């Protein structure tokens with residue numbers, strides 16, 4: 001009886017150790033380090049204290065201002081000021097200065113915006129402008145710090161082949177670096193593939209291709225749930241998905257309710273909170289096409305960012 005019990009304990013401890021090792025080894029140390037430095041760049045302030053005595057040691061004190069803006073999202077609604085400082089909007093500016101915004105994106109460094117590859121194939125023209133730091137479009141009375149950046153270049157994943165939405169991922173490089181503040185700040189790349197994450201936050205200005213006229217002026221957020229491999233049964237094979245759902249490269253996410261914000265902009269992020277820094281997020285997915293708006297319990301497919309980490313790192317390292 002007793003040895004059977006302790007045998008169980010040993011088994012349990014061994015299982016936990018395996019879990020722990022798997023968890024630790026799956027994290028990319030560069031990405032963990034970069035994430036921490038991003039957090040410190042805006043939310044930590046180091047101040048110096050010195051006593052007015054000769055040769056007294058200088059004391060440094062770190063003030064951590066990293067608090068969560070909105071830890072609980074029930075349903076969805078408008079985003080709060082500074083809540084999603086990595087939210088980007090991508091558009092095309094005509095020669096006459098008129099801008100059409102048609103996709104979302106995520107700031108992931110001081111120069112790079114992650115988006116969907118299909119966004120760079122827009123009928124509105126190529127992406128040549130990125131707006132950062134905005135909350136409500138077409139108003140200057142909101143608590144925001146909008147700034148437009150021109151685009152230096154962009155790279156589509158080589159495996160993307162229109163109209164199929166596999167490898168629907170691209171990196172846009174801005175012409176000048178972003179100065180980080182509480183309104184413009186990158187999201188971290190994923191520490192894991194998101195398989196065991198129960199829920200996500202999708203954000204966007206709600207401009208989906210399937211409902212082009214119901215554009216939202218305000219950034220919206222919505223809570224969505226992980227449907228794991230359910231998309232194998234719900235996703236029909238079609239031109240966009242000739243091989244059906246691919247669980248290695250795609251997330252399957254949905255909602256059991258009618259979400260009036262739809263699922264955000266295509267190209268925009270699907271996020272989770274950072275485990276230790278409540279002011280930070282990980283971009284786990286990219287909103288792809290074929291996202292149904294009004295159908296409860298019909299999950300949609302998003303690009304699984306974690307699968308593309310090596311490719312993303314190559315793009316970030318390019319000079």
Ligand SMILES: *[C@@H]1O[C@H](CO)[C@@H](O)[C@H](O)[C@H]1NC(C)=O
Pocket residue numbers: 243246247248249
């Ligand atoms: C899913 O995508 C990966 C990467 O492109 C590929 O190697 C794999 O064969 C795909 N799986 C299926 C079932 O199509």
